[in-house]
Amino acid sequence: MxxxxxQEFEARAGTAxxxxxxxxxxxxxxxxxxxxxxGFPTARDEEWRFTPIGPIVQGSWRAASGTSGELGREQLDxxxxxxxxxxxxxxxxxxxxxxxxxxGPLPGGVRVASLAEALRSDGASIECxxxxxxxxxxxxxxxxxTALMREGGVVLVGAGVDLDMPVHLxxxxxxxxxxxxxxxxxxxxxxxxxxxSVIESYVTLAPGRSYWTNPVTEVAVAAGxxxxxxxxxxESEAAFHVGLTQVDQARDSHYRSFSFAMGGAxxxxxxxxxxxxxxxxxxxxxxxxxxxxxxxxxxxxIYHDRPNCRSWEVYKGILDGRSRAVFNGKVFVQxxxxxxxxxxxxxxxxxxxxxxxxxxxxxxxFADDVKCTHGATVGRLDDLARxxxxxxxxxxxxxxxxxxxxxxxxxxGEVALVPVREELDRLxxxxxxxx
Amino acid sequence: MxxxxxxxxxxxxxxxxxxxxxxxxxxxxxxxxIVRLISMKKQEPAWLLEWRLKxxxxxxxxxxxxxxxxxxxxxxxxxxxxxxxxxxxKTPLGSIDDVDPKLLDAYTKLGIxxxxxKLLAGVAVDAIFDSVSVGTTYKAKxxxxxxxxxxxxxxxxxxxxxxxxxxxxxxxxxxNFFAALNAAVFSDGSFVYVPKGVKCPMDLSTYFRIxxxxxxxxxxxxxxxxxxxxVSYLEGCTxxxxxxxxxxxxxxxLVALEGATIKYSTVQNWYAGDEEGRGGIFNFVTKRxxxxxxxxxxxxxxxxxxxxxxxxxxxxxxGDNSVGEFYSVAVVNGRQQADTGTKMIHMGKNTRxxxxxxxxxxxxxxxxxxxxxxxxxxxxxxxxxTQCDSMLIGNRxxxxxxxxxxxxxxSSSTEHEASTSKIGEDQIFYLKQRGLNTENAISIIVNGFxxxxxxxxxxxxxVEAQKLLGVSLxxxxx
Numbered sequence: 001m002x003x004x005x006x007q008e009f010e011a012r013a014g015t016a017x018x019x020x021x022x023x024x025x026x027x028x029x030x031x032x033x034x035x036x037x038x039g040f041p042t043a044r045d046e047e048w049r050f051t052p053i054g055p056i057v058q059g060s061w062r063a064a065s066g067t068s069g070e071l072g073r074e075q076l077d078x079x080x081x082x083x084x085x086x087x088x089x090x091x092x093x094x095x096x097x098x099x100x101x102x103x104g105p106l107p108g109g110v111r112v113a114s115l116a117e118a119l120r121s122d123g124a125s126i127e128c129x130x131x132x133x134x135x136x137x138x139x140x141x142x143x144x145x146t147a148l149m150r151e152g153g154v155v156l157v158g159a160g161v162d163l164d165m166p167v168h169l170x171x172x173x174x175x176x177x178x179x180x181x182x183x184x185x186x187x188x189x190x191x192x193x194x195x196x197s198v199i200e201s202y203v204t205l206a207p208g209r210s211y212w213t214n215p216v217t218e219v220a221v222a223a224g225x226x227x228x229x230x231x232x233x234x235e236s237e238a239a240f241h242v243g244l245t246q247v248d249q250a251r252d253s254h255y256r257s258f259s260f261a262m263g264g265a266x267x268x269x270x271x272x273x274x275x276x277x278x279x280x281x282x283x284x285x286x287x288x289x290x291x292x293x294x295x296x297x298x299x300x301x302i303y304h305d306r307p308n309c310r311s312w313e314v315y316k317g318i319l320d321g322r323s324r325a326v327f328n329g330k331v332f333v334q335x336x337x338x339x340x341x342x343x344x345x346x347x348x349x350x351x352x353x354x355x356x357x358x359x360x361x362x363x364x365x366f367a368d369d370v371k372c373t374h375g376a377t378v379g380r381l382d383d384l385a386r387x388x389x390x391x392x393x394x395x396x397x398x399x400x401x402x403x404x405x406x407x408x409x410x411x412x413g414e415v416a417l418v419p420v421r422e423e424l425d426r427l428x429x430x431x432x433x434x435x
Numbered sequence: 436m437x438x439x440x441x442x443x444x445x446x447x448x449x450x451x452x453x454x455x456x457x458x459x460x461x462x463x464x465x466x467x468x469i470v471r472l473i474s475m476k477k478q479e480p481a482w483l484l485e486w487r488l489k490x491x492x493x494x495x496x497x498x499x500x501x502x503x504x505x506x507x508x509x510x511x512x513x514x515x516x517x518x519x520x521x522x523x524x525k526t527p528l529g530s531i532d533d534v535d536p537k538l539l540d541a542y543t544k545l546g547i548x549x550x551x552x553k554l555l556a557g558v559a560v561d562a563i564f565d566s567v568s569v570g571t572t573y574k575a576k577x578x579x580x581x582x583x584x585x586x587x588x589x590x591x592x593x594x595x596x597x598x599x600x601x602x603x604x605x606x607x608x609x610x611n612f613f614a615a616l617n618a619a620v621f622s623d624g625s626f627v628y629v630p631k632g633v634k635c636p637m638d639l640s641t642y643f644r645i646x647x648x649x650x651x652x653x654x655x656x657x658x659x660x661x662x663x664x665x666v667s668y669l670e671g672c673t674x675x676x677x678x679x680x681x682x683x684x685x686x687x688x689l690v691a692l693e694g695a696t697i698k699y700s701t702v703q704n705w706y707a708g709d710e711e712g713r714g715g716i717f718n719f720v721t722k723r724x725x726x727x728x729x730x731x732x733x734x735x736x737x738x739x740x741x742x743x744x745x746x747x748x749x750x751x752x753x754g755d756n757s758v759g760e761f762y763s764v765a766v767v768n769g770r771q772q773a774d775t776g777t778k779m780i781h782m783g784k785n786t787r788x789x790x791x792x793x794x795x796x797x798x799x800x801x802x803x804x805x806x807x808x809x810x811x812x813x814x815x816x817x818x819x820x821t822q823c824d825s826m827l828i829g830n831r832x833x834x835x836x837x838x839x840x841x842x843x844x845x846s847s848s849t850e851h852e853a854s855t856s857k858i859g860e861d862q863i864f865y866l867k868q869r870g871l872n873t874e875n876a877i878s879i880i881v882n883g884f885x886x887x888x889x890x891x892x893x894x895x896x897x898v899e900a901q902k903l904l905g906v907s908l909x910x911x912x913x
Contacts, residue, residue, distance in 0.1 A: 046503060335830045350845035353812070361851065363836040368827035368857040376840055378810075379848035 001057050002036050008063060009147055020119040023127055031136040031146035038140050047139070050326040050358045051268055051297050056240050061212055063148075064182035066095030067174050073100060079170060079203045079234075081419040087112050088168040089153045094182025096151050097172075104165065109158025112167055115185055118154040126154060129189050133218040134246035139270070141242045145216040149185035152215070155198055159191040159222075166197040166228075166417060173204045173236065177211040186217040190225040197228040197417060202235050202243075204263065210238040219247040219255070223277070226254045228416055234427075235263035237294060244270045251277035258415050259315075260424060261288040261296050262431065268297035268326075275302070275309045275337075285414045286315035287424070289431050290323035290355075297326035302344075304337040313344040316411050318404060320435065322354035331372060333365040340367065344374040349381065349407050351435070401432045461519035467491060470619055473519050477588050477622070480595060490608040490618030497612045504774040505803040505835055506743050511682055511717065518620040518653070577635070582666075583628040584639055587655055590626035597628055601659055605688040605725045605751070613684040613745075614721040617653045621686070624654035629664035629695075638893050640669040656687040660695035660730075667698040669896055680708075680742060682717050689724030691732050693754065697724060698733045700892050702900055705740035710798075712770030715742025722746065728754030728783065735891045737900040738765040738773060747805065749778035752786035752814075759788040762888040766904060767800025767832065776806035776823075776837075781814035781847065792823040793885050795904075796832035803835040810847045817847035825855040826884055878905050 009032045020028075040057045041048035071092060073084075080088060089112065090100035096114035103112055111122060118126055136143040153169035171184055190196050202213055213235060221227050235241045241264045249255055261267055273282050288296045302311045317325045327346045348357045361374040381403050389399035408428045415421040461472055470491050474484040499510065577584050583594060590598050608618040625641045641656070660666050683705065691697045699722075708715025718741035724732035734748040750759030761777035779788035794802040808819045825834035836853045858880055866876035882889070882901055889897050 338830065348842075350842070353845050355845060356843040357840070358842075359840045359851075360838060361836070361853070362838070363825075363853060363855060364833065365825065365827065365835065365855050366833040367830045368832070369830075370827075370855060370857070372855040374836070374851075374853050376838070376851040377849065378840060378842040380845045 002039050004060065005144060005148065006032065006036050012148075021123040021127070023123075024119070024130070027131045028147050031131075031143045034136045035140050035143040035147060038143070040140055047299070050328075052266060052295060053242070055266065056212055056242070059212070060179075061181035062179055064094035064177060064180040064211070066097070067092045067176050069174065069176065071097070071100060071174070075205060076100065076170070076172065079172070079201060080168065081417075081423050083419055086165055086168050088170055089114060091151055091153075091169075091171045091184060093173055093177045093180065094151055094171075094184060107161050107163065109161045110163055111154070111156040113154050115152040115154055115187070116150060122154070122156070125156060126187060129218060129220055130187055131218075133220060133248050134216050134244060138246075138272070139244065141214055142216055142244050145183040145185060145214050145244075148183045149216070150183070152185035152187070153200075154186070155188045155196070157190045157194040157196045159193055161191075161194045163194070163196040166199055168199045168201065171202045171213065171215070173206060173209070173211055173213070173239070175206040175209055177204075177206065178209040179211065181212040181214060184213065184215040186215070188217065188219045188227070188229070190221050190227045192222045193224040194222070195226040197230070199230045199232065199417075199420065201232040202241060202263070203232070204234065204236040204239065207236050208238055209236050210240070210265070211236070212240040213243070215243040217243070217245045219245065221247065221249045221253040221255050223250040224252045225250075228256045229258070230415060230417065230420055231257070231259045231269070233259075233261040233263055233267055233269065235267060237263060237292060238265050239263065240265060241267040241269075243268070244272070247271070247273040249273065249275050249277075249280045249282065252279050254281045256283045256416070257285065258411075259284075259286040259298065261286075261298070262290070262427065264294060264296065266295045266297070268299065270299045270301075272301045273303065273311070275304050275306060275311070278306050278308045280306075280309040282309070282311040283414070284311070284313040284315075285411045287408055287411045288315075288317045288325060289408075289428065290317070290325055291320040291431070292323060293321070294323040295326070296323070299328045301330040302332065302342065304331070304333045304340045304342060306336060307338045307340070309337065310341045311343070314411055314414075315346045316408065317348045317357070318351060318408060319348065319355035319357065320351040322352070324356045324358070327357075327359040327376070328362065329360075329374065330362045330364065331374070333367050333370055333372060335366045337367050338369045340370040340372065342370070342372045346376045347407075348378045349404065350378065351380070351404070397435075401429075404432055405429060460517050463517050464514045465491075465516070465518055465620065469518050473620055473622055476519065477591070479591055482599060483591060486603070486608065487619050490615050493609040494612065494615035494619055497615060499612050504745055505801065505805070505837070506745065506772045506774050508680075508717065508743055508772075511680070513616070516682060519622050580633050580636070581630040582633060582635055583626065585626055587621070587624040587626050587657070590657075594626075594628070597659065598626070598657070601657055601688070601690050603688075605690060605723050606686050606721050611721060613719040614686050617655060617684050617686045617721070621653045621655040624656045624685070626656070627658040627666060627668065629660045629666045631661040632663040633661075634664065635666040638667045638669055640671070652681070652683045652685070654685050656685070657690075658688070658697055658699070659690045660692060660697050662692045663694040664692075665696035667893060668700070669893060670699070670701045671704070671896075671899075680715060680717050683719065683741075685720045687720070687722040687748075689732055691724060691726045691730035693727045694729045695727070696731045696733075699724070699735070699748070700896055701736040701738075702896055702903065703736065703738045703740050703744070704903055707740050707769060707771050708742040710769050712742065715771075716740065717742060718744045718746060720746040722748035723751065724749070724759070725751045726754060726757035726759060729756045730754055731758040731760070733760040733762075733891070734777065735762040735888065736764070736775075737888070737892070737896075737903065738763070738775060739903045741773075742771060744771075744773040744775050746775045747777055749780070750788065751780045751782065752788065753782045755783040756785045757783055758786070760891075761788075761790045761792070762891045763792045764795070764885045764888045764900070764904070765792070765802055765804075766795045766797070767802045768798040769800060770798070771800045773801070774803040774805055776804045778807040779809070779819060781808075781810045781817040781819070783814060785816040786814055787818045788820075790819070790821040790823070791887050793888055794823070794825040794834055795828070795881065795884070796825065796834045797828040799831045801833045801835070803837060804853075805837040807839040807841070808849055808851070810842045810844050810849065812843045814844050815846045817844060819847075819849040821849070821851040823853045824884070825853070826881070827855065827857050
């Protein structure tokens with residue numbers, strides 16, 4: 001199953017159009033070897049037990065190669081939160097689309113560019129980050145991405161800069177994406193004391209098409225820095241999406257993540273956060289809406305390596321049809337990480353009888369003076385609450401919509417960017433209204 | 436403080452004596468001949484030998500589960516173990532008075548004087564020494580109500596129809612590596628049958644002990660509660676101190692027919708190895724119950740011993756309205772490792788399960804809770820509540836939680852909560868200023884932490900469990 005990818009890799013290595021600077025070659029090479037050696041994971045692999053990746057493994061995928069057709073900015077209107085003024089990098093079927101992108105006036109010390117461009121002109125400043133955070137040993141998908149990555153967004157925010165407007169990395173797939181695989185690679189670096197907000201979106205203009213997106217995003221939050229990272233996954237409901245976000249946090253930093261998922265026949269997102277020093281705060285919120293035969297899988301891992309850090313995680317899911325949600329949340333607390341305060345919650349709401357949830361909140365704790373809790377629930381709407389809403393004059397369906405919305409709003413309300421929060425509200429309502 | 440810590444950590448294993456009794460030991464190794472030898476020694480019928488051989492053939496194709504449990508140990512060499520060890524007796528035992536006095540002494544040291552118990556405690560005991568049942572107290576009295584309580588071997592001889600009907604019906608012979616091994620070589624165990632509508636008038640009890648070096652213990656327990664019957668069963672375990680590891684791979688099967696209730700309580704205090712992790716029992720046990728409609732199965736366990744514990748007492752909630760419970764206290768100290776928890780498989784409508792797990796880690800111990808709650812599509816209205824709390828004492832130990840919650844029915848409701856914390860310094864301070872010393876303060880706090888589980892234990896076990904907890908933990912707090 002690995003053969004086509006190895007061939008693609010070798011074919012590309014032979015061409016004159018080098019994929020990047022010299023230092024990147026051995027990294028790619030090692031990643032490809034790693035992938036060829038391990039192959040795709042199997043159901044025997046504990047990490048992948050509940051993720052049915054069969055269609056990805058058995059499928060034959062061509063490399064995504066942009067678009068030949070005309071694409072206008074107005075087609076992207078529904079994906080930009082009503083803010084054409086935000087710096088937005090647009091990638092169409094895995095390839096950077098200059099005409100659709102807009103980089104507004106940025107403060108000094110801030111660099112926003114496509115990966116290919118950044119590798120050409122800023123090689124040195126990304127050398128210490130690219131492929132240094134996300135280990136290729138972590139997963140064969142990461143290894144494959146590292147070997148074959150070409151495009152993605154690079155956001156570098158220099159020390160002390162307060163970036164007041166968010167940066168949006170928008171991956172769009174069109175009808176031409178059918179049967180292809182893209183390996184977007186993003187890098188977000190927020191230097192000492194800086195402050196930024198980055199949105200990463202995966203959207204489609206061809207809802208019924210089947211394609212595969214295999215993104216990896218590396219995030220480095222330096223000492224005292226602040227980052228809000230919003231990830232919106234609205235792929236085609238016939239598509240496959242297996243993504244990793246790998247975060248490294250330094251002392252006194254704050255990272256706030258929101259992961260929203262409603263697309264994909266199979267969509268998996270791994271979020272790994274390493275708290276490498278003291279007094280770090282990490283907030284992780286997630287919301288997934290599924291229907292039909294969708295499978296949405298969220299794997300999170302938080303590594304408390306040092307004392308006095310806080311992590312807070314809430315993932316919520318609303319499942320309809322015969323869809324399935326998987327949640328796996330790991331919290332590791334190393335012996336040194338005393339005074340850790342970690343809380344993890346996963347709550348699932350089942351709207352239909354065929355829906356199914358596999359949740360595995362997991363704690364691995366090696367320090368004694370810590371406060372760690374986790375909780376997981378699976379259930380349907382509370383009959384009493386429904387009755388109450390009915391008694392106030394709401395119809396059954398309105399009562400159910402209201403209660404379901406309230407369930408989602410608890411996490412959606414945590415998105416600090418108001419336009420994004422409003423868009424998420426709209427998406428939730430739209431989905432509930434379509435029932 | 437640290438000197439107290441040391442003195443208490445170095446406290447010797449109280450049950451580490453060896454009883455010098457001549458044993459009938461099978462040659463080391465495992466093959467069809469050994470299985471035939473065991474079966475022959477036990478004068479078993481042909482069907483049972485066939486069943487054993489089938490299990491052996493299945494086992495030979497299986498591999499030891501090393502990848503998923505959160506435990507590490509040097510692989511067991513299954514060919515260097517003796518699979519049968521029986522105290523040598525000249526004639527078949529007629530009554531308990533014929534039992535070798537040395538054996539009875541051993542039990543007295545363990546705190547279960549069989550004869551006294553018969554008179555005073557009113558607990559019927561089936562004692563398993565190495566792998567052979569040495570005598571069952573109170574048998575006659577139970578027989579009056581039609582209750583069968585005997586060694587497994589005896590059950591095979593006297594009640595083959597019951598054994599044949601239920602053996603392997605809950606834990607199939609190919610269920611897992613250790614269960615298959617047990618099925619091939621099990622040498623004895625306890626058998627209980629409670630007839631329709633009978634409430635067993637007293638708690639039944641088994642005491643296990645591994646005595647001989649380089650033997651494994653593979654007992655098999657089968658408890659059947661017929662429609663509307665109820666029984667409470669207690670099990671306790673100890674072993675002598677030895678440098679090498681010993682294997683204990685038991686299987687317990689519970690069958691609760693319609694409306695029946697089975698309560699199974701364990702206090703496991705196998706030798707845990709020394710402070711460097713040398714020796715100790717590898718406790719790889721498969722325990723499972725099958726609950727028919729309106730039946731209830733309740734597991735309570737206090738696990739303080741063993742170098743390694745690998746055990747997941749489970750309930751298959753097959754019948755509508757059936758109930759499963761799991762209450763557990765697992766303590767690890769020294770270099771002990773425990774990977775334990777439960778499985779609650781909800782199949783019937785309105786099935787309910789409760790899981791309360793308390794893990795305490797001290798020294799360099801590693802404690803994992805691993806549990807599965809599975810609600811199948813037909814289990815309408817199923818309900819699960821899980822609470823697992825861990826307490827860490829010192830920062831060289833670990834506490835881990837691996838709950839798997841798999842829900843396929845929207846009308847069901849599952850809740851899982853887990854917390855990890857340390858003993859509150861303010862709590863210790865408070866108790867100390869009330870005049871208690873640190874040791875007693877800790878003992879009170881830990882017992883309070885475990886109270887929800889202890890209250891599920893039958894009286895005599897609850898007392899023993901609290902004392903054991905004290906012995907296992909005292910001094911581990913600095």
